[in-house]
Amino acid sequence: MLANNIEKTLQGSSAIRKMxxxxxxxxxxxxxxxxxxxxxxxxxxxxxxxxxxxxxxxxQSTEKKQHQYMPNAxxxxxxxxxxxxxxxxxxxxxxxxxxIMCVGAGGGLNVVFKSLLNEKDTVVSPSPYFAEYRFxxxxxxxxxxxxxxxxxxxxxxxxxxxxxxxxTKIVLLNSPNNPTGAVYTSQELTDLGVxxxxxxxxxxxxITLLADEPYKEILYEGNVPCIFSxxxxxxxxxxxxxxxxxxxxxxxxxxxxxxxxxxxxxxDAACICTRILGFVNxxxxxxxxxxxxxxxxxxxxxxxxxxxxLHQKLNEIGYLCSKPQGAFYLFIPIPRQVxxxxxxxxxxxxxxxxxxxxxxxxxxxxxxxxxxxxEVIQRSITKFQNVWDQCTxxxx
Amino acid sequence: MLANNIEKTLQGSSAIRKMxxxxxxxxxxxxxxxxxxxxxxxxxxxxxxxxxxxxxxxxQSTEKKQHQYMPNAxxxxxxxxxxxxxxxxxxxxxxxxxxIMCVGAGGGLNVVFKSLLNEKDTVVSPSPYFAEYRFxxxxxxxxxxxxxxxxxxxxxxxxxxxxxxxxTKIVLLNSPNNPTGAVYTSQELTDLGVxxxxxxxxxxxxITLLADEPYKEILYEGNVPCIFSxxxxxxxxxxxxxxxxxxxxxxxxxxxxxxxxxxxxxxDAACICTRILGFVNxxxxxxxxxxxxxxxxxxxxxxxxxxxxLHQKLNEIGYLCSKPQGAFYLFIPIPRQVxxxxxxxxxxxxxxxxxxxxxxxxxxxxxxxxxxxxEVIQRSITKFQNVWDQCTxxxx
Numbered sequence: 191m192l193a194n195n196i197e198k199t200l201q202g203s204s205a206i207r208k209m210x211x212x213x214x215x216x217x218x219x220x221x222x223x224x225x226x227x228x229x230x231x232x233x234x235x236x237x238x239x240x241x242x243x244x245x246x247x248x249x250q251s252t253e254k255k256q257h258q259y260m261p262n263a264x265x266x267x268x269x270x271x272x273x274x275x276x277x278x279x280x281x282x283x284x285x286x287x288x289x290i291m292c293v294g295a296g297g298g299l300n301v302v303f304k305s306l307l308n309e310k311d312t313v314v315s316p317s318p319y320f321a322e323y324r325f326x327x328x329x330x331x332x333x334x335x336x337x338x339x340x341x342x343x344x345x346x347x348x349x350x351x352x353x354x355x356x357x358t359k360i361v362l363l364n365s366p367n368n369p370t371g372a373v374y375t376s377q378e379l380t381d382l383g384v385x386x387x388x389x390x391x392x393x394x395x396x397i398t399l400l401a402d403e404p405y406k407e408i409l410y411e412g413n414v415p416c417i418f419s420x421x422x423x424x425x426x427x428x429x430x431x432x433x434x435x436x437x438x439x440x441x442x443x444x445x446x447x448x449x450x451x452x453x454x455x456x457x458d459a460a461c462i463c464t465r466i467l468g469f470v471n472x473x474x475x476x477x478x479x480x481x482x483x484x485x486x487x488x489x490x491x492x493x494x495x496x497x498x499x500l501h502q503k504l505n506e507i508g509y510l511c512s513k514p515q516g517a518f519y520l521f522i523p524i525p526r527q528v529x530x531x532x533x534x535x536x537x538x539x540x541x542x543x544x545x546x547x548x549x550x551x552x553x554x555x556x557x558x559x560x561x562x563x564x565e566v567i568q569r570s571i572t573k574f575q576n577v578w579d580q581c582t583x584x585x586x
Numbered sequence: 587m588l589a590n591n592i593e594k595t596l597q598g599s600s601a602i603r604k605m606x607x608x609x610x611x612x613x614x615x616x617x618x619x620x621x622x623x624x625x626x627x628x629x630x631x632x633x634x635x636x637x638x639x640x641x642x643x644x645x646q647s648t649e650k651k652q653h654q655y656m657p658n659a660x661x662x663x664x665x666x667x668x669x670x671x672x673x674x675x676x677x678x679x680x681x682x683x684x685x686i687m688c689v690g691a692g693g694g695l696n697v698v699f700k701s702l703l704n705e706k707d708t709v710v711s712p713s714p715y716f717a718e719y720r721f722x723x724x725x726x727x728x729x730x731x732x733x734x735x736x737x738x739x740x741x742x743x744x745x746x747x748x749x750x751x752x753x754t755k756i757v758l759l760n761s762p763n764n765p766t767g768a769v770y771t772s773q774e775l776t777d778l779g780v781x782x783x784x785x786x787x788x789x790x791x792x793i794t795l796l797a798d799e800p801y802k803e804i805l806y807e808g809n810v811p812c813i814f815s816x817x818x819x820x821x822x823x824x825x826x827x828x829x830x831x832x833x834x835x836x837x838x839x840x841x842x843x844x845x846x847x848x849x850x851x852x853x854d855a856a857c858i859c860t861r862i863l864g865f866v867n868x869x870x871x872x873x874x875x876x877x878x879x880x881x882x883x884x885x886x887x888x889x890x891x892x893x894x895x896l897h898q899k900l901n902e903i904g905y906l907c908s909k910p911q912g913a914f915y916l917f918i919p920i921p922r923q924v925x926x927x928x929x930x931x932x933x934x935x936x937x938x939x940x941x942x943x944x945x946x947x948x949x950x951x952x953x954x955x956x957x958x959x960x961e962v963i964q965r966s967i968t969k970f971q972n973v974w975d976q977c978t979x980x981x982x
Contacts, residue, residue: 259834468697
């Protein structure tokens with residue numbers, strides 16, 4: 191007697207769950223050290239020392255009212271701090287009144303979706319995409335419309351133009367991208383801005399560009415263009431899950447462009463939605479932490495080493511593995527000789543746990559999460575070779 | 587271009603917001619000490635010393651992986667700790683597999699609603715009720731069906747029997763109650779259990795009794811009966827917002843009765859809903875806190891003093907003020923001579939900020955939140971007298 195849609199979701203998610211359960215079973219059976227689990231985007235790094243120090247300072251503080259209810263948008267001081275950071279980055283007149291603290295990026299996306307989406311509206315997003323987006327849209331009786339990216343995972347602007355209709359309220363970007371690691375270029379964003387302005391005019395409804403940017407600080411080369419510069423009706427949702435390695439603390443923010451055509455209303459709506467969705471406010475303790483650890487982020491050298499090693503070795507084996515600038519994922523085509531599910535199972539038998547591309551809306555790929563200890567990556571190479579060899583045998 | 591329902595909510599909430607804004611204006615104009623703000627259920631108490639000590643301990647801990655993603659249900663150790671507490675209280679075989687940690691009770695209620703409610707389903711709840719319940723039901727395209735309680739705020743079982751239909755998936759109780767402070771008796775709960783069994787049989791659908799119990803530890807006399815003893819299909823949602831004075835930290839739990847007819851499925855659904863609503867998991871730091879502060883709660887003597895003083899003085903003035911056993915609210919009939927809105931405005935002019943009963947679905951009352959410093963309560967007495975006098979003048 192569950193809700194019908196949840197009953198369906200439970201049944202649907204059983205395939206992925208079976209894989210996880212099989213993984214747990216394998217670890218028990220063969221021992222942890224026989225398994226390379228590259229499925230989860232769960233940072234292996236600890237939070238920087240400065241974060242631990244600041245948490246201690248906060249816990250010992252004798253300041254009163256640290257744990258009391260606050261406005262739904264969050265603590266003024268924290269929101270002003272973030273606004274100032276954004277002014278420096280964007281040159282736009284951000285104030286605390288453009289910032290709503292949220293329960294991680296997942297919480298923030300739900301708040302923006304709830305604020306903007308009517309029944310049957312659409313959210314257009316490049317594919318492959320973070321699997322949760324589909325559920326987030328369904329939560330508000332809307333739907334996700336994926337638009338396949340080009341083979342190099344760059345935006346297909348023509349495809350997006352076709353997908354955007356009068357029902358499209360949100361175009362959702364995730365850069366650096368999960369699962370591909372791709373970073374959209376300034377040129378891509380310029381073209382997207384032109385498209386969104388045109389479509390907004392055509393349909394008489396401002397389309398909001400929603401940028402999900404939890405991986406923005408996880409960057410090995412180049413830079414992530416400041417998205418606010420390309421289109422006025424822009425909202426950024428982000429979290430400190432990756433940059434401070436605090437994913438389970440659920441702390442992030444929503445930033446509404448001061449140039450968004452209804453930014454005041456959207457701010458009010460986001461506050462109300464934060465309340466009525468039951469978040470009420472982002473966890474206070476972590477809100478207080480943020481101004482104390484300005485400019486601090488995790489040391490990326492481990493992730494970079496993992497990426498470089500995997501990229502080199504997998505290409506040597508024969509996989510067509512590109513070298514993304516950001517995030518901690520590789521998204522790699524599965525050798526043509528085998529089906530996706532077959533490949534994932536072959537890898538699993540080898541003790542190599544991967545996620546199938548179809549979980550991200552693009553079949554025929556596998557995702558590697560390399561936010562793990564270096565030794566896991568090193569052990570994985572032989573396994574990747576063995577799986578490759580078995581695929582080759584299959585075809586001969 | 588907000589979502590239509592949010593646009594409506596924004597407009598609807600503007601009345602309450604105006605009151606709050608007027609309150610802020612008054613405080614600025616006349617000074618904080620001229621105003622008695624009794625509107626918010628925001629505990630004035632600080633968390634107990636043991637909580638602060640435990641937070642310091644946690645911040646200084648060198649244990650790894652404290653801030654990493656975890657299963658959506660939460661940290662195993664914390665869930666086992668809570669299960670053990672519930673075994674002691676209920677004598678039922680609770681384990682960690684009946685407990686899902688949640689982002690405050692508001693988060694937990696949304697997770698249970700999402701798990702159970704189809705479009706057009708109903709949630710039956712005694713009235714007056716916590717105003718957010720209506721929004722929580724609407725989030726899932728369902729609706730709240732309020733059933734007026736008796737004049738002493740006890741359950742009207744006949745009324746509830748009439749309100750429950752084949753569409754009713756949840757009966758929602760809040761005891762001790764916000765806004766009345768009422769605690770439902772063992773007899774009321776026994777009768778409710780009989781009713782729910784009969785209705786579940788009649789419609790062939792198990793109705794879930796959902797108990798929202800964040801005020802359970804805020805009790806001055808007697809006891810709150812263990813709700814799990816009265817009906818098998820019971821779920822409790824609670825938080826540590828009031829008992830540990832940590833409302834802004836958003837930490838609570840969902841406990842599913844081991845005798846619930848589909849408790850395993852409901853557990854799985856609650857995990858999925860925790861994920862797809864964007865909560866992902868309850869804040870890890872506060873989850874770790876809980877087993878360290880077993881049996882600790884705030885000192886209730888201030889609240890009790892406030893309640894007793896208000897009860898005595900308001901009755902002396904002429905208000906018909908009952909003396910509820912729990913929570914930190916009084917819900918008092920407005921003198922018949924004046925309308926509700928008129929009374930609230932008279933009080934506001936006097937510098938006395940109150941919430942109108944209609945905000946809780948029952949017009950003709952006002953709510954007093956007495957979780958404030960004692961001196962605020964003492965100053966409020968003259969103001970209550972002045973408002974009373976003005977009501978009396980009105981009628982003469």
